[in-house]
Amino acid sequence: MKKLHRIAIVGGGAGGLALATALGHRLGRKGLARITLVDAGLTHIWKPLLHEVAAGTINSFEDELNYFAHSAKNHFEFQLGRLDGIDRENKTLHLAPLTSENGEMIADARSVAYDTLVLAIGSTSNDFGTQGARDNCIFLDSRPQADRFHKKFLDMYLQAHALPEDAPVRPELNIAIVGAGATGVELAAELHHASHEFVQYGLDEIDPHHVNITLIEAAPRILPVLPEAASLAAHAQLEKIGIHVLTGQLVTNITPDGLHTKDGLFVPASLKVWSAGIKAPDFLKDIAGLETNRINQIVVTPTLQTTRDDNIFAFGDCASCQLPGMERPLPPRAQTAHQQAKYLVKAMVARLEKRPLPAFEYRDYGSLISLSSANTVGSLTGNINIQGRIARLMYLSLYRMHQVSLHGFFKTFVLWCKDMLSKTSGPTLKLH
Ligand SMILES: Cc1cc2nc3c(=O)[nH]c(=O)nc-3n(C[C@H](O)[C@H](O)[C@H](O)COP(=O)(O)OP(=O)(O)OC[C@H]3O[C@@H](n4cnc5c(N)ncnc54)[C@H](O)[C@@H]3O)c2cc1C
Incomplete structure (x- = not known):
């Protein structure tokens, strides 16, 4: 019997899950390849929703997708596990x-064999080694971190609610x-x-x-990519809705009480979030001898193959892809991961089919930033600025497009x- 080509995809996020789903239908269903998705978690939530999970304005339990259930319906296999090494010689990845x-121990270290490996483990x-950041800030890199922020945020309200009515000071x-990139602003x-x-x-x-919200940015203006x-x-x-914006402040x-800037400012804060800059996970640095850049991203060619191994591809936030004629590598955004998955x-x-690989072409559709109920702002291709209802609709359609890539049009409509x-029948804020 002919051995099936094994495609292992590590990371079931914005890019990896869309890829596994599409390959499941295109190749897995017809028995043309064996597709395996590996992720460190049991469920997927689209990362650009994490700020809403943190604020409690969406219920993460309603928007998450279970990998086992999804893989069973979409003709690929799922392995729960955290990648921690690659053996290129024997074409195996280590979990x-x-x-x-x-x-408690659930399973020992394991390995998964591949013929083609695709890395999509995000960022x-x-x-930047800022003193006290790790110990005192919450990061919004994953669902558990966003849930943790939400819990702390809610606890502050519960604490205030438990105060005696005649408490001398209003909390x-x-x-x-x-x-103040997209994550911080949103x-x-x-x-x-x-x-x-x-x-x-x-x-x-x-x-x-x-509720005093201060947004602090080292660059001279917020949203430097716009x-x-x-x-x-x-x-x-x-500023109109009362958020205090500090630019040019490093x-x-x-500390547990607040943040100090280079210019000597002190911003008191009981809840602190770090959302400045990204890097690929530290263990990727020089992994298995692959070329990586200074923020640990794996350097790939215009076919998304790693520069030192044609059998390994990388895309999304964990990869650095500079296309010919472009001044810098593609931005770490959901639209990059989405286009690369396609x-x-x-x-x-x-x-x-042993045909030469086409080259990847990127199209920048612009960026949209949600200011929650206040507005949505952004720019489209050709630097056309946009805001208001149309911008809001376009922003919301990004998540629906991700859902279409996972579930098809009909289920996305459902x-x-x-x-x-649930918005009209249940609370609009998660209160647990
Ligand atoms: C709050 C927030 C708002 C954002 N808003 C926008 C926006 O409006 N527009 C936009 O374009 N982009 C936005 N982004 C950026 C966008 O989310 C990312 O660019 C996009 O998710 C990258 O996709 P990815 O597939 O590379 O990685 P991810 O979507 O991050 O997926 C990575 C996956 O890999 C898994 N994983 C990680 N490490 C391992 C390991 N060692 N082993 C196995 N699995 C692993 C993770 O569990 C995860 O499922 C936002 C990001 C945040 C945090």
């Missing part, structure tokens, strides 16, 4: 021992967010929105005007209807 939340926040809440706006929502549910001891006009519009909108030290489906089919129904 770390699997332990439960309580630290983590880069604290206030100081939140500081380091980094989180600030979402927390502002959530602070007003709490009042609807009787948790009104913390007046929304006493054209200046869009960035200024977002800045003005944030955070140098973070390209890799064609590339994998070509590889199996999910959209379900979301609309």
